[in-house]
Amino acid sequence: MIRVVILGAGNIAQHLYTVFTKSEAIQVVQVYNRSQKALQSFTNVATTTRLKELRDADVYIIAVADDAIASVANKLPFTNRLVVHTSGSASMHVLHKKNRRGVFYPLQTFTKGKEVDFSQIPLCLEAREKTDFKVLQQLADAIGSPSYKISSEQRRALHVSAVFVNNFSNHLYRIAHEICEANNVPFQILHPLIQETAHKITTLTPYMAQTGPAKRGDQKTIDDHLEKLDKDIHKEIYTLLTQSIAKTYGREKL
Structure with missing residues (x-):
């Protein structure tokens, strides 16, 4: 024992x-x-x-x-x-x-x-x-x-990675929750999408699993989303993530 x-x-x-x-x-x-x-x-x-x-x-x-x-x-x-x-x-x-x-x-x-x-x-x-x-x-x-x-060095890298997949993603959920509430939409409608997104990367790499307007270069949808967002901080987060995704998939003009 x-x-x-x-x-x-x-x-x-x-x-x-x-x-x-x-x-x-x-x-x-x-x-x-x-x-x-x-x-x-x-x-x-x-x-x-x-x-x-x-x-x-x-x-x-x-x-x-x-x-x-x-x-x-x-x-x-x-x-x-x-x-x-x-x-x-x-x-x-x-x-x-x-x-x-x-x-x-x-x-x-x-x-x-x-x-x-x-x-x-x-x-x-x-x-x-x-x-x-x-x-x-x-x-x-x-x-x-x-x-x-x-090792300690590997654990530091893991911890940073964990902040991205847990803390940052949860903060994005909170923003989505706020947007839903502001538009009288029940947040639970997004639950199946959240679950499928998490489940998908158990069989695919995150690179292969990526979808959305930034990956496909859909500037019209991106502009529409930015117009819909009321808070400047939300616009900044959306723009930064969109640019990161676009650059990853070779669409750097977005």
């Missing part, structure tokens, strides 16, 4: 705690957070607000904001233990070298209160020592997640 201590009480910490407690191969021995109030949602497990009270474990998982990782790692009251963080953009080397370092990064978007299926979440793993990497693989296997050996 792999003994785990979770440091943090945010979205990722809570989701990891939930999935870990469902595995017979994992024991969450303790959850740490500097705020006692944030620990109230962690039941049936020992909690603490004091780092010096941390219990023995096989893995210490730091699941806090990126800018707090180094501070927490530096204050850990022990040496030569396996300490990992869950960040997509922070290097493994932000962790203090007094301990054995690694990364346990779940590549997914997490929202408080919304369940996720970890069997569908890739885990990006990194460790300095082979034996530590094996422990992280066992931890991933215990929750049914596919795992990949990903």
Whole structure:
């Protein structure tokens, strides 16, 4: 059985705690957070607000904001233990070298209160020592997640890519939602299109899956869309994306 201590009480910490407690191969021995109030949602497990009270474990998982990782790692009251963080953009080397370092990064978007299926979440793993990497693989296997050996530099590239496919695309959904509302059109009419677009790139490359007026060079439709948009920021976003698509498909005059 792999003994785990979770440091943090945010979205990722809570989701990891939930999935870990469902595995017979994992024991969450303790959850740490500097705020006692944030620990109230962690039941049936020992909690603490004091780092010096941390219990023995096989893995210490730091699941806090990126800018707090180094501070927490530096204050850990022990040496030569396996300490990992869950960040997509922070290097493994932000962790203090007094301990054995690694990364346990779940590549997914997490929202408080919304369940996720970890069997569908890739885990990006990194460790300095082979034996530590094996422990992280066992931890991933215990929750049914596919795992990949990903370096800090590769993970940074993945994180940027994830911002494009998740954060930016969601912002475009929000703009579309706003446009629909302004014109008394139910946004759910677009749900099948959103789902088909996402499904399509599981069998085609994004390059092959691209459609729309920018790809086919339909300037009349593009001008009509720009005329319809009321907000300057929406016009700017539409124009920038249109130009990027047009350039990709050799229609640079658009």
